[in-house]
Amino acid sequence: MSDTLTPVLTANWADERAWKLGNYERTGGYTALRTALGMTPEEVVGVVKDSGLRGRGGAGFPTGMKWSFVPKDNPNPTYLVVNADESEPGTCKDMPLMLASPHTLVEGVIISAYAIKARYAFIYVRGEVLHVVRRLQQAVREAYSAGYIGSNVLGTGYDLEVVVHAGAGAYICGEETALLDSLEGRRGQPRLRPPFPAVAGLYASPTVINNVESIASVPSILRGGAEWFSSMGTEKSKGMTIYSLSGHVARPGQLEAPLGITLRQVLELAGGMREGRRLKFWTPGGSSTPILTEEHLDLPLDYEGMAGAGSMLGTKALQCFDETTSVVRSTLRWVEFYKHESCGKCTPCREGSWWLVQILMRLEAGQGVEGDIEKILDLCDNIGGRSFCALADGAVACVTSAIKYFREEFEQGMHTPAWELLPYQRSTVFAPVTAGATGGPR
Incomplete structure (x- = not known):
């Protein structure tokens, strides 16, 4: 594993008005988009595949492979849907990312849509977080004005429309097929699969659904290269990710580090448990994942490490509870x-x-x-x-x-x-x- 802390997605969070287009461009924003548009869609998919990026929404499925499942001979349009309905108890990474640096996600949406040859992209945001919805809508408007979205993107002949959709606040809509039903105006309930969304998703058309952090990671991969990204993390869990730390800890918050860091290291960076207390149990990926105990402090926080302990990495929501908790x-x-x-x-x-x-x-x-x-x-x-x-x-x-x-x-x-x-x-x-x-x- 590389350095303990690797700020990539969070590198500009403390910058003044980081959410504005001009400030994002001054730190290299949208250079990855220009790089991607100079490549073929297949080449972009290849780079993401080579990087080893796995879905950051919980399942950990390889992102590039997911993109390659889109059928090439389907007469219907292809859609990209970003799952921003973050609502897993203890999870707080996608919302601060969209609030602090929405253009990181918007640039990732454009590159990803280009890679799968989609002309329409939807960002499905949890409706209660109105401040995040408005920040994201503003970023999309700025991108339209700058020519990054719309007709003939940057003079390449590629057309793309991006829609920010506010959900109605149902946890079940974090499930990808329930999200699709909600996006179509129906009651959010999961669908029977097959058919899978890649074949018959939104409006019964080929659809790729990815988590916010997965899509937001794409620009950094295009900028730094697949080899740079895969040099972080572990053999099977590549790259950096954002961990949400909460509970009985001295300094809760978001922490970006390579996959494979241990909870002991995370707690050291956060000042440890609150004074005079010790860890009793914790969740590696929110309350949907089996809890672990103090004996698991030194396990790598990656997909394989958590699976080996009988749990899941999930959304990397590290909820820590001390011995006062029932x-x-x-x-x-x-x-x-x-x-x-x-x-x-x-x-x-x-x-x-x-x-x-x-x-x-x-x-x-x-x-x-x-x-x-x-x-x-x-x-x-x-x-x-x-x-x-x-x-x-x-x-x-x-x-x-x-x-x-x-x-x-x-x-x-x-x-x-x-x-x-x-x-x-x-x-x-x-x-x-x-x-x-x-x-x-x-």
């Missing part, structure tokens, strides 16, 4: 989120998440009964892998892993409320810890 309470809060955000299409997800909440609430209140833990695990077994999308898998991943590592806390829920075992005031991150603080039910 695992039962945290798990309940996560499952309540998934119950609320279930689109209701699949019975195991819709009904199973409801029952998980009921049992976990009982355990949190110290009113559990014999067999509750086994019942939870049986429910999880009947929910995971039995739905149209991965929401159900994420909903049970945090539960099964919590029981795996902290079963005794769930067993204590048979007789003692969680707020008596671990008073909730002590785990808050918004107020100083006071001696003798007591907790209570919600």
Whole structure:
């Protein structure tokens, strides 16, 4: 692995008015676009393939390979869709990127659309973040005015239209096929696959769907070259990425580093856990990924390292919890989120998440009964892998892993409320810890 910190996507975040076109151009902005337009689309795809860039939205699928799946003989138009519906609990990388340097994404959109021969590109942004939507719309308008988007881009004969679309605030629309339904004006629900979006996606036409960070990484690859990009990271997880660090840490925030850095190194850069506390458990990629513990501090934060530990890198949302935190309470809060955000299409997800909440609430209140833990695990077994999308898998991943590592806390829920075992005031991150603080039910 190369240097601990590698600011590429975040290099200009602290610059004055970095979101303005002129300031972005002064730091080399849109030079990668000119380079790409001097190449054939196939050559651009080849460079991205050679770089080893993998999708930064969670699945980690090779980006260049995904682009190459677009059929060449389909008579319908090809579309590029950028998934900016960031809403995974603990994840905060795409929103600050679009807010601080929206032109990084816009330039990536133009290059990527050119590479897959798309004439239309859509950026689907979470509707609640109105300030981000407006910042992105302004950047797109500036790019149109400068000739980077529109008819005859930079005199090359290539035409491209870019649309910024604000979603309606549904977590399920982070799933790519539900996003497509929402973009078409329908209720956001996942589709049955096949056909896959690459063949029949938006408006039943070939569609490439990529995460914000994946597309925003493309200009740096064109500028620095595939070899430069692949020199960072690990053998199978190439390049740099943005980690979201939150929870009981001294300095939470976004940190850009090569893939393969460890949580121990990340915590050292962030000043460690809050004073006087130690790590109890953490998520490598948001609450949809199985939790890990202190024993996993030195595992590489890359796709293979997390898979080897029985978890996933996901969105690289590093939520860190110290020993004042109740695992039962945290798990309940996560499952309540998934119950609320279930689109209701699949019975195991819709009904199973409801029952998980009921049992976990009982355990949190110290009113559990014999067999509750086994019942939870049986429910999880009947929910995971039995739905149209991965929401159900994420909903049970945090539960099964919590029981795996902290079963005794769930067993204590048979007789003692969680707020008596671990008073909730002590785990808050918004107020100083006071001696003798007591907790209570919600």
